Amino acid sequence: MAPYSILPMVNRHLVKLKRRGARLLRRPERGWGIVLALLLVVFVVIPIGYMAASSFTFDSWGPRYVRGAQPGELTTFYWQRVLTGRLARAIFWEPLLHSFLIAVLMTGIALPVGALFAWLVARTDIPFKGFWNSALIVPYIVPSWTVGLAWLTLFKNPQFGGQPGLFSSLFGSSPPTWLGYGLLPIVISLAAHYVPYTFILLRGALATVDAQLEESAEILGAGRLEVLRKITFPLVLPALGSAFVLTFGKGLGEFATQAFLGLPVRYYTLSTRVYAAFSNRQQSEGYVLTLILVLLTALTVFANQRLIGARKRYTTISGKGAFRKPVNLGRWRTPAVFLLGAFVLLFVIAPVGLIAWETFMKFEGQYSLSNFTLHYWVGAGDPLLADGQPGIFKNPVILGAIKNSVLLAGLTALASGTIGIMLGYAVVRTRGSLLSRSLEFLSFTPYMIPGIAFGGIYLSLFARSWGPLPALYGTMALLVVTCTAKYLPFSSSSGISAMHQIDPTLEEAAELHGARWGKRFVRIILPLAKSGFMSAVLLTLITTMRVLDLIVLLVTPHTRTMTSIIFRFQQQGFTQHAYGIMLLIVVITLFGHFLIRRLGGRIEF
């Protein structure tokens, strides 16, 4: 080729590059998206990959199990030990069975009850609908282990540490162990927590069923039961399936309730086994168990995707669904009110009341007025009570933990709110591209990893330094990074839906007036996304305030939070302190939720 033809070619490339550069400045969503995608790879993909790889290498304890083993050496020892070894039954199979049992039974209770409640509130003429709509979801707002802790105050057994519960002091004898600990109370407490969850999901599903679909059948002569059976039920069936799978998946990953009600009687589940492995520094064993737990949860999520796909087929043109005659309950009205009332009484009012009561008892288990004290709230240390721990508001350790919790929740909320908005912008504006899809998928990945497993992954990964990144273990930064990454699915999905509501032409109109990207973002996008942003921030705030499983492996004395201190105090028998902090968390989460509702936000998390 003649040399003179090269120059225009180079020139052409230069022009192209320049154009690209200008475009990147004008429309930075692509560049942004790539940066976010890299961050997601670092904080989500690499940790899982690292853990998977590490599960095949000896950890520092390796030499104690296998003669001549070198830490870091490749091995299938841990997988064998967990799946087929001599202890496999105790380490893995039995906890797996327990986890499955708990998840199945709990979902088996929560789903029909939630469905019934949803139908009653959404479709019938039951009175006080507004009240039920707020009251029934309270168990899902407060930490999942609220009912579990309250349960202990009733059926505690001195045999397993601490003082007798209300049952013992009423009947003078210890309640049977199966009533106080293990499968039954775990299933009941978790079911109480997840009834609101299925209630919310199915209430939503019922609301999207076009009333005219049912009316058409009525006009053609179908009776009310037939309409319910032939039209309504098949239409909400995919939603029911989806609710089952989601609840089941969440049940598998639950940690705190299983720990409080299971560990005292050595009733292990997969999640408490993960905890045990990591806290005993059996890291590689912990990796194996974590991977299995992640795999199981991921399977439920994929099953759910399939079900949602089936539901999409059911969406057609929907008309004005405004008219809907509520079903007349007739003589079932009063029993229905009593049923919902009983749920609220037993699983909202009673647990909170019992927990509050506990904090005012000088000596546990003595239910009399003379035993009343404010010592555990405002008292100075008394060597005879709780090893001299001062009351909550006088206790530097607890006050420090409260400060840490607030700091952690605030920073996490801000970080994930900001990342959520940026992610939403990048995903929505590059819609249809590979980048958009992979961002959406990556940001959703943490959803598939149970909190305890997520904590385990980060524990192992950030206990050491990585190039320029220092070892983060023991710092508040690690907790913030962990929580931000784990709650990314919520913040990014609310960011995406907020961005969906902002038409690109709004931004283009500003662009035509010469507004640069930064100005457009600050003047147009942020103000319009504000309420979505605020509710995402508040939601993350209260979720972080009440989280235990995610951080229980990561906290150190310096970074203790309210929840981790409850966990420790509960194990050490400082019950009143633990319950007092619990009460604070309940109040804070309820208040935060109230704020979100005022801002018009969603609460589906």
Added chain:
Amino acid sequence: MPSITISGLTKRFGSTLAVRKLDMEIEDGEFVTLLGPSGCGKTTTLRCLAGLEEPDEGEILFGDRCVFSSQKGVFVPPGGRRVGLVFQSYALWPHMTVFQNVSFGLSKQRLPKEEIRKRVSEILTLLGLQGYENRYPSELSGGQQQRVALARMIVTQPEILLFDEPLSNLDAKLRMTLRAELKRLHREIGATTVYVTHDQLEALTLSTRIAVMKEGVVQQMGTPKEVYHFPENLFVAEFMSNPKTNLFPARVVEPGPPAACALAADPAVRFHLQAGPLPEEKPLVINVRPEDIEISPIAGPGLKAKVYATLPTGGECISYFRLEAGGLEVVAKGPEEEHLCLNPNQPAWLSFKRGNIFNEETGRIIASFGFLSGEGKDEG
């Protein structure tokens, strides 16, 4: 096929009155349209006929069969009324195939399987849907979904057909085609039909009679011609016109006959009408439809105006004028060749052919008339 008699029908939702004391007679085999803006009570009335809504007061007879009476405490549930209803959203069951959708009502009648199959396929053929039996609604186009909804309604041979804005989710062309199909279908089946719409053109093209409703009350009921040409009040006159009709506040200066009125905005402008005697003291509104205005670009009889804008629609044209006297805006509609020579700001002379006079306070009609002449101040 039965007639429908509605008397004293009242329906409240909480404290709002959706339908108040509605009386209506619908003859056997008629096609009656309930027409009105959203919230006028037309859909509620239809739902009361279907039995989906229980009225608070009144009585509904199908022929001499009472399906609802507040006094006698009769309420026949929707399934027992032998009515069919097509919803705006079609309300096809998304989890059932076309065949299952259409046969649903028949299976309720305990017909033998073969008979059901035969009747469904007959109806589907009638509506051009053969071959779609095993499709799901989401696999059909909007027009096909609409036809399935029609098939599902007529397959059970109801005596009364009810339609709730069935065409408003379709695009303009398809809407035209389906209007023709509906009209044809009504003729073939002969079932008494009640049709709800907010589209006056749809009402005019389809109905034997139209009931124009507002705030739960029937304003006027009559043939399309009556309602269009002789509106009983201002609301009907305004609602039936497209584009917006011309309304001129005026006063009587000569009770007549023949009467003369002066524009309120400029008393020098007078109209001489083939009507009278008119009440002298009350303020009036003169209503002239856009198509009842003749335009001339050359000076002559009529009111002098300036062209504001012309909007040709192909074949027809709508033009906006501003009257020189009084500065009122006038809309005229006519064949395109009459309007096309007009340019903005050019003068034009408007003469009115016919119109209606309403009492401004009550909105009731006083007279319909032809114009003898209109004159303004001579600006020249």
